[in-house]
Amino acid sequence: MTAVESRPAGVTGATPAQRPFGARVGAFVALTKPRIIELLLITTVPVMFLAERGVPDLLLVLKVVLGGYLSAGGANALNMYIDRDIDAVMSRTERRPIVTGMVSPREALVFGIALGVLSTVWLGVLVNWLSSALALGALLFYVFVYTLGLKRRTAQNIVWGGIAGCMPVFVGWAAVTNSVSWSALVLFLVIFFWTPPHYWPLSMKVREDYARAGVPMLPVVKGNLAVAKQIVAYSWVMVGVSLLLWPLADTSWLYPVAAVLLGAAWLKEAHALYGRAKAGVVGAKLKEMRLFHWSITYLTLLFVVIAVDPFVK
Secondary structure, three states: OOOOOOOOOOOOOOOHHHOOHHHHHHHHHHHOOHHHHHHHHHHHHHHHHHHHOOOOOHHHHHHHHHHHHHHHHHHHHHHHHHOHHHHOOOOOOOOOHHHHOOOOHHHHHHHHHHHHHHHHHHHHHHOOHHHHHHHHHHHHHHHHHHHHHHOOOOOOHHHHHOHHHHHHHHHHHHHHHOOOOHHHHHHHHHHHHHHHHHHHHHHHHOHHHHHHHOOOOHHHHOOHHHHHHHHHHHHHHHHHHHOOHHHHHOOOOHHHHHHHHHHHHHHHHHHHHHHHHHOOOOHHHHOHHHHHHHHHHHHHHHHHHHHHHHHOO
């Protein structure tokens, strides 16, 4: 891995420590990738409602949310430290704090490790050690298995690397019950099969970025049609798995109805993308980002229903 020279935008010759304080704080927050963490929390809190079969202790929710943010933020900061060389050559990542020089690589490394240690202790002491171990496992998997092991070596990187993003489901369930369950495993698998068709449309959009950086994302290696076929396959499995929660968690009628309707809308978008790719459509007319944006809406609505369902029975 090649390190990138830290060259701050617009401030020649200044060191990271000489940047404006507000900008520096913003840069450290940016290291945690807050927008991605929002998605992780969406999958944690509703699971706590399902595990409690009602409203969980709100102080416990706050502790889990903060601990989860610290853990995922630490993983993301370490990811940016490791990937600072490829971030510098990709247009979608060239403004990240280490690349611009707003934060030095050493600062990012220390910051990421500190967040990881703090989150582990926080969850262990204030929630329980099972949730702490699960969160730590997710962090280590994301850094060592995905970022260091898979990302630059295989087109299946996002498939197996997505396991880290599934772990908040287990963390939320364990926080309430100090155990895991089949219901939590089903939701883990929903997110596992959701992740590739969620991320592949974005990687289709920025395919040239990944090709320039030498990252073997599936659209770079296989092309749009092959990716669209896999998106359809993963989408059908995801929708099928989502319906397993109905008998296993003994949900009300609300969950299966919502899962079917949301799943049908997802499958419509996935098949539409496949149809355009099969017809050889490229560029803006491929409309791959429609599925990317819908995937976030799908997951959000599905998990909102999971949180509401205990109050319907």
